[in-house]
């Protein structure tokens with residue numbers, strides 16, 4: 001291993017910290033630059049889901065194989081109560097976790113804090129309130145979304161409700177998206193995840209709050225408003241000369257429902273390893289092989305979902321809840337497919353053309 005290799009990483013989100021871990025484990029010297037004063041500054045202690053349906057292998061095992069330990073607060077979610085646009089309830093139940101609930105933001109127990117602690121155990125230099133000129137010196141760009149195809153806003157709160165996970169699909173609650181309520185251990189997160197209608201976001205959130213009060217017995221104590229954005233249009237190549245793009249900086253995001261954490265961690269780890277071993281040209285192959293087809297399918301599924309409107313939402317809720325193994329059904333729905341890849345490429349070119 002060439003110990004003289006130095007890897008500059010811009011951004012200390014999941015992608016940047018996973019890149020730092022992988023590069024350090026491959027023997028490189030690593031410097032992480034984060035423009036905020038600490039990690040997780042984009043988030044507010046809100047619950048997010050680490051999806052566990054897109055592979056047969058459990059996501060935690062996949063991450064462990066990449067050197068990422070799940071030493072953050074984590075809860076398995078095997079049951080999700082879904083509401084279709086007519087307000088009909090459908091229970092989606094899985095023998096294995098559908099997703100893992102984790103918290104994002106600064107502070108103990110969050111994903112961001114755990115990754116930071118893991119990075120600190122390696123010999124990685126961290127520079128907060130700092131940026132780096134990557135085009136000049138080369139490195140990994142993990143600076144997160146540049147734009148807003150998706151807006152999520154909601155409340156984090158304390159509650160005496162029992163643990164539970166709820167999601168509702170309806171254009172009345174979240175334009176072309178979905179609303180969710182996640183409760184665990186006396187904390188909760190309520191959000192409307194919008195793929196359009198951004199100017200009416202306050203009204204969507206109010207309707208979500210009313211809906212979950214009626215349908216799930218929502219009780220919020222000390223609610224704090226929060227929000228954030230995401231992009232969902234992957235690049236064709238995630239290499240710009242001596243710069244590798246990872247995570248949402250590359251548009252690596254689940255365009256259907258916005259589950260981007262897993263892609264951020266995987267792409268960060270791949271980029272870190274490729275950079276540290278001087279194999280920058282291998283990076284595109286690596287991510288395309290692992291999840292390129294899934295990104296295309298999600299991009300296509302999103303268009304299908306939008307075209308179908310409430311009909312498509314109803315079908316999805318019904319189909320996933322009646323599947324004997326919902327993870328398996330979702331895996332097929334999200335899985336690589338030649339026709340979907342072809343259609344997604346065409347739709348993406350349409351979207352990008354002036």
Ligand SMILES: Cc1cc2nc3c(=O)[nH]c(=O)nc-3n(C[C@H](O)[C@H](O)[C@H](O)COP(=O)(O)OP(=O)(O)OC[C@H]3O[C@@H](n4cnc5c(N)ncnc54)[C@H](O)[C@@H]3O)c2cc1C
Nearest residue numbers: 011013014015035048049143144152228247248259260261
């Ligand atoms: C409200 C909300 C809810 C979400 N819920 C889920 C969910 O349930 N499940 C899921 O899988 N995904 C979810 N996502 C998406 C997920 O959080 C992101 O896909 C993921 O955080 C992307 O990681 P990243 O490392 O690419 O970018 P980020 O997490 O955005 O990290 C980028 C970092 O780079 C820093 N930075 C930016 N510019 C510079 C610069 N020039 N120099 C140095 N540093 C810089 C930023 O400060 C930030 O710390 C959600 C997103 C939002 C906003």
